[in-house]
Amino acid sequence: MEIPYTVQNRPDTGIYNAKLGIWLFLASEVMLFGGLFSAYILLRVGAEPGMWPHGWLNVTLGTVNTLLLALSAITTLLAWAACKVRDFTKFKIFHACTILLALTFLGIKSYEYRDKLIHYEIALASGKFADGHLVEKSADFNLAKKTGTVTLHGRIVEDEKELMDLRSPAAQSAKLDEVTIAAADIKKMENYGPKHNTFTAIYFTLTGLHALHILGGTLVIFYFWAFGGAMWKKDPERFTNRIEVSGLFWHFVDLVWIFLFPVLYLT
C-alpha cells in the first residue's frame, strides 16, 4: 500500500501532501502566536500608566539577531535551490551556514536571558529602589537572616517608575556605579526573571517559545544535513521536497521574529 502524492503534485490541487500539511500546520502556528500577540496587546493596553517598560532590551543585539535570521532565510532558500539543481555540495554548504546562524542566534539569545537574570531590582526599607546587575554577594549574604551585603552595578532611584522608561533623558543621563546594600536594608529583592512584571513575563514567554521553534527547526535541518545523503541518492526529489517543507517552517519562524523584534525591542 502506498500513499499517493507524497512526492508528485496531485494534478487538480497542484500540491504534494507534505507541502499542504506544513501550510496547514503554519496556519495553526499563526493562531498560536496570534493568541500570544493578542495577550501582549491586552496586557500592554491594560498596564497602569507609566508602568509599561521601554528600552529594557538591547536593541543592538536584537538587530544583530534579526540580521542573522534574515541571512539564514536566504541560505535556506539557496539550500533548497541547490537541491533543485541537484548540487548536493552546495546544499551542504548553505545549510551548514543556516545551522551556524541559528546557533549564533540562540547563543546571543541566551546571553540576553542571562543579562536579565543577573539584573536585580531591590526594594529598600527606606522606600527607595536599587537597580542594577549583580556584581557580587558577600559570603555571608542571607536575606532571611538579614546578614551580609550585595553589590550591584547600577543606581538607586526614588520611585520605581523611574526604572520603567530607560529611553527617557533622565534615565539616559543617569550615572551607573557600584552600590553595596546590606541585607538588613532589603525589603524585597527580585531579578528581572519572568515573574518580575508582565513585560518580562511576556518577553520570556514569547521569545522562549520562539527559541524553542528555532531549536526544533535547527534540529530538523541538521538531521537532513547530516543524515540526508542516503535519501538524496535514492530519491533526490523527495529529499528536495523535505528541504522545501522544512524551509517553509524556517521562514515562518523567521517571520515571527520579524514581529517580535519591533514589538519587544523597539517600542
Added chain:
Amino acid sequence: MEPTVQQFPPFRVGAAHPAHDDHGQHEHHEPNFWQKYIFSTDHKVIGIQYGFMALCFMLFGFFLMMLMRWQIAHPGVAVPLIGPLLEKILGAPAAGGAISPDLYNSFGAMHGTIMVFLGVVPLAFAAFGNYVVPLMIGAPDMTFPRINMASFHAFFLGGVVMLVSFFIPGGAAQAGWTSYSPLASTIPTNGQAFWLVGMVLLITSSLLGAVNFIATIIQLRAPGMTWMRLPFFVWAQFVTAFILLLAFPPLEAAGVLQLMDNVAHTSFFLPTGLAVGGQLADRSGGGSPLLWQHLFWFLGHPEVYVLILPAMGIVAEVIANNTRKPLWGYKSLVYSALFVGFLSFIVWAHHMYLTGMGQKIATFFQTTTMIISVPSVIILTCMFLSLWGGSIRINTPMLFALGFLPMFGIGGLTGLPLGLAASDLYLHDTYYVIAHFHYVVAPGTIFALFAGVYFWFPKMTGRRMNEFWGRVHFWCSFVFMNLVFMPMFAQGIKGMLRRMSDGAVNYSAARVPNAIDTLPGTVMELNTWILWAAIALGIAQIPFIVNLFWSIGHGDKVENDNPWGATTLDWQTPTPPPHGNFAHEPHVVRGPYEYSAPGHASDFTPQNESAENRNAESEKRKDEAPH
C-alpha cells in the same frame, strides 16, 4: 475471497518511488502485537484505538458524574458501596467515604475535561473520522500515517497525565473545565499544572489529527470524488478539522501563559492587588483575568461545533441510509456546515455577558449568536425533511439518529435565551445552563455517536450488534437521559446555582423562608430524582457494553460487504477493510446519496457503480480485474 490490494493506476505517479520496495517486503511479514495494535499506522486501527480509549474515558467521566450526583442529593453522606474505596485511594479529600467540597470541585472540573477533550471529541472526530473518512473518499489511508500514530500517542499521554493528577497531593484541578484565572492559579494544588500539561498534549494530538484530516480530504479523494460528491459526514469532519486547527492554538497559548502563572509565578491572568486567603499575593500583578476568558472561549465556542458537527455527519449518513432516499438539501447542508464553521469563531463572548462587557460588544455577540442558529436550524430542518416520504427502516442506529433530532432541537432552542444578554444574566450561573449544553452533547452528540457505533460496527468486525439489546439500550437511554436533564431546566429557572457542592442546601436555607425567591422544596427534591435517573441511565449502558464486546465474536455475521445497502464508498470495501482498504481503486461516478433512483433494480446505487462494473458484478467475474 482473499482481498488483494492492487497497485494504483499509473496516474498516481507518486506511488511508485524507490522506497516502495522496502515497504513491500514488510507487508509480507505478519506484524506482531505491538506493531499491529500499539504502533500501528493504519487509520482503521488508530480509529479503533481512539474509539476504545474514548469510550473508556466516557465511562470514567460518567462515574465521576454519578459520585457528584450522589453528593448533590445527599451532601456529606458517605458514598454507598465505593465510599471506603474512595477514601483508600484519595485519602483525606474523601474522608469517611464522603466527598469533600474540594473533591467535588475536582470531580466537576475533571468530568467536564474528560467528557469533552478525552471522550466526545476523540470519539466523534478522531475515532469515526479516522476510521470512516479515508474509506468514504476512497483513499488507501490517511495522508500522514505516522503523524496519525503520533496523534494517538499524544492523546494517550494527555489522558494519562489527566488521570495521574487525581493521585498527586492536593488532587486534580479544581477550577472547572474552563479553568478561570485567578482561581486556577491560587488553589493550592499542582493539579492545575497537570491539567495544563495534559491539555497541551491533547491540543498537540488534535492539531496533528486536524492537519492529517484536511490534507487527506484535499489530496486523497479517489478519481471522480469531486467536492460536491463527498458524503456529508466527510464535509462535517472537514469543517471540524479546520475548527480544531485554528481554534485550539489560542487555548494552547493561554495554556502556556497559565502554566507560566502557575509554575514561574508570572501574572498574565492575575490582577494587581490580588489577595489570596486574606493575604496580598506575592505577584507582580498587572495581568488580566478577562484575557484568559477570551482565549479560553475563543476555543470554547468553536469546540461546541467540534462536538456537534461530526454528530450531525453521522446522523445524516444513518438517516439517508435508512430512509432509502437522498438527503434533502445536500448543498444547503454543506454550505450551512461551512457557515457554522466560520461563524463559530465570532460568537465566543456570549459566554462572557456576566463579565460586565459593554452594550456595544454585547450587541455584536448577540447578533452573531442569533445568526449562527440559522445554519444550525437549516441542518436540523434538512434532516427532518429527509424523513418525509421515505420508506423508513427502523433499526438501532436509526433509532439513535431519530432520537438525536428532537434532543438536539431541545438543546439548541434552550440556548437562545442564553445567547441574549438580558436573559443570560439571570440564567447564566444556574442549572439551566447545565441542562442546555448537556441536551446538546449528551442526548444529542452521544446519541449520534451510539448511532455511529451500531452503524459502522458491521464494517469494522463483519458482524452486527444485537438488535434487541440495541433497542433496549436506546429506549432506556432515551427515557433516563431526559429524566436526568429535563428537571435541571426547572431547577435553573427557579434559581438553583450550579457548582455548589452541597446541592444548594445551604444556599436554600440561607434565604428567607417563604419569600418569593426561595428555592421551593420541590426543586431540592428533584436532586434525588435526578440521582436515581442517573443511576438508571448508568445501568442502561450495561446492555451496550456487553453487546459491543459480545458481538465482536458472537454477533450475526453480515451477509455481504454492504449489509445496510449503502451508497457511500466505505461500504464498497472488503469486510473488515484490509490494509490499504480497497481491492481496486474506486472510480466515483455519482453523488453520495443515490437511493431509490428510478430505473434501478436495487434501491441504492453505490457511488462507484458504473455501467461496466455493474455488468461485471452481474456476470460474477470476480476473478478477472479490469486493470
